Amino acid sequence: MAQPMRIRAKLKGDEVEAKILVxxxxxxxxxxxxxxxxIPAHFIKTLVVKYEDKVVLESVLGIxxxxxxxxxxxxxxxxxxxxxxxxxTDNLGETRTDTVTVD
Amino acid sequence: xxHLKQLLFxxxxxxxxxxxxxxxxxxxxxxxxxxxxxxxxxxxxREMRGKEVWQQKAxxxxxxxxxxxxxxxxxxxxxxxxxxxxxxxxxxxxMDLEQRLIYCKTTIQGLTYEQAISSPLSIAGHAxxxxxxxxxxxxxxxxxxxxxxxxxPLEKEAxxxxxxxxxxxxxxxxxxxxxxxxxxxxxxxxxxxANLLNPNDAQATYTTWPAYRLSQGEVWSMQHRIxxxxxxxxxxxxxxxxxxxxxxxxxxxxxxxxxxYNAPAIKR
Numbered sequence: 001m002a003q004p005m006r007i008r009a010k011l012k013g014d015e016v017e018a019k020i021l022v023x024x025x026x027x028x029x030x031x032x033x034x035x036x037x038x039i040p041a042h043f044i045k046t047l048v049v050k051y052e053d054k055v056v057l058e059s060v061l062g063i064x065x066x067x068x069x070x071x072x073x074x075x076x077x078x079x080x081x082x083x084x085x086x087x088x089t090d091n092l093g094e095t096r097t098d099t100v101t102v103d
Numbered sequence: 104x105x106h107l108k109q110l111l112f113x114x115x116x117x118x119x120x121x122x123x124x125x126x127x128x129x130x131x132x133x134x135x136x137x138x139x140x141x142x143x144x145x146x147x148x149r150e151m152r153g154k155e156v157w158q159q160k161a162x163x164x165x166x167x168x169x170x171x172x173x174x175x176x177x178x179x180x181x182x183x184x185x186x187x188x189x190x191x192x193x194x195x196x197x198m199d200l201e202q203r204l205i206y207c208k209t210t211i212q213g214l215t216y217e218q219a220i221s222s223p224l225s226i227a228g229h230a231x232x233x234x235x236x237x238x239x240x241x242x243x244x245x246x247x248x249x250x251x252x253x254x255x256p257l258e259k260e261a262x263x264x265x266x267x268x269x270x271x272x273x274x275x276x277x278x279x280x281x282x283x284x285x286x287x288x289x290x291x292x293x294x295x296x297a298n299l300l301n302p303n304d305a306q307a308t309y310t311t312w313p314a315y316r317l318s319q320g321e322v323w324s325m326q327h328r329i330x331x332x333x334x335x336x337x338x339x340x341x342x343x344x345x346x347x348x349x350x351x352x353x354x355x356x357x358x359x360x361x362x363x364y365n366a367p368a369i370k371r
Contacts, residue, residue: 008142019142025228039228067320070143 002096009084009102016078016102018049018057020071020086028063047071047088051078061088078102137369146238146315146367149230149322153239156232162212171207173200173240184244185364188353190255197261199349200237201326223343224330225321237313237324238367247364249310251356258353261346265354268347269299278336280351294371299355306362309355314370322367325352 003023010017022044029041041063049057056075078084085099157180160167173183174191188199194206201223208219223233253259272279283291284299297304313324323331329348333341341348 003148006147021143021145021147023145023148066317068145068148070140070145072139072143 005098007100015074017074022069026067044088044090050085144369146322149235149238150242153235156236162214164213180240180243184241185247185249188349190258197257199352202344224327234322234324238322244364249359249362261350261353265350268351274337276337305358309359310362310364311366311368314368
């Protein structure tokens with residue numbers, strides 16, 4: 001079940017600083033449970049950040065990324081009250097989008 | 104000859120650099136690291152879950168914990184944690200937060216003691232609802248001053264017992280809390296060790312638990328931290344929510360008096 005993200009977007013000078021905290025187990029598929037059975041892989045494959053329909057970050061994530069990933073970056077051209085939306089898609093086809101306005 | 108001198112100088116310089124780096128590295132890198140992960144604390148998700156648990160009806164009586172009195176009246180969570188552990192007259196006992204939650208679960212919700220203490224500690228990949236609840240309640244004391252009281256004789260007794268336990272050395276390694284936590288500026292590998300007898304360190308430490316442990320991928324409460332410390336000391340396994348843990352918590356909480364509470368935090 002896709003859980004909500006925590007997104008902060010703040011205008012600093014001429015740049016918007018985005019901090020994205022994602023809730024996801026990021027299981028590698030290589031771990032075993034206490035009964036010795038493999039825990040199925042479950043991880044985010046792509047994460048895309050859009051500012052007002054324009055892609056500002058496109059990222060490919062994989063099993064090397066930790067559980068509950070935290071992604072922070074800055075971009076130019078954003079303004080206060082602009083809409084920033086983040087969408088991730090995982091290997092099971094689950095997806096989630098959350099949107100915030102720039103502070 | 105000239106080359107040899109240069110080489111020698113270089114080696115001395117290198118050694119000096121390495122030494123300085125080795126001494127200052129843990130703290131400085133820790134601070135940079137802290138800055139980088141600021142606003143990225145997954146404990147927030149546990150707080151959200153904790154709020155659900157707090158409001159959820161449960162037990163034979165099918166009521167939520169919202170009637171639970173954590174010290175400031177039924178249902179009040181703001182500022183309760185900076186005054187815990189404390190003496191509760193209804194239970195006639197000094198209790199820490201988790202003992203008090205167990206008390207509420209048994210008296211209000213009608214659960215048995217065994218049900219109330221089932222799976223209280225998170226293990227990697229399985230977050231415990233108790234620690235989520237603790238995250239939610241402690242977060243409501245953010246920015247407040249630690250103000251544990253020692254008015255009641257039983258509160259004083261708990262503090263004294265906590266002090267004794269802190270200095271008590273035992274087990275296969277003749278170890279105690281005091282072994283690691285009574286000197287300034289010590290560390291194990293890259294982990295700085297807090298001197299819990301020094302008010303500054305005691306404040307900085309106590310006010311940042313519970314914490315999301317990056318090494319565990321879960322939030323750990325003070326209970327969990329103490330239980331694991333005792334395990335690392337090779338002590339016999341301590342019972343969850345036992346009075347000795349409350350006593351140790353009382354000792355640390357009182358020593359952190361005046362510190363600004365700022366948890367759930369994020370730690371290695």
